[in-house]
Amino acid sequence: MIFIAGAGPGKVEKYVTRKTVHCFHCNNDTPWILEKTKYYVSLFFIPVVPVKTQYRFYCPICGNTRQLEKEEFNRMVKFEAEPWRAGE
DSSP, X not given: OOOOEXXXXXXXXEEEESSOEEOTXXXXXXXXXEEEEEEEEEETTXXXXXXXXXXXXXXXXXXXXXXXXXXXXXXXXXXXXXEOOTTO
16 A cells, blocks of 8 residues: 655735835835745645645845744734735
8 A cells, every 4th residue: 555645835825015115135115925835744735734834025126035933924914914915
């Protein structure tokens, strides 16, 4: 019997900040993106067990990234961001 297993990113949630943030890497002022990525162990390409969750805050122009803790991410989503919609 053959089992196909792996690990990788699963669900990704994105939010955009309501105000602009200055990026010291590319020197632009733009709304930044908050991103929550859940990583799963998968069996037969079906996500089964969540392994870890990563929280990022990044510049959409250059990709300059800051890792966040869960509490800080949740606070920023609650008070400073709205759901991200691609193409708008």
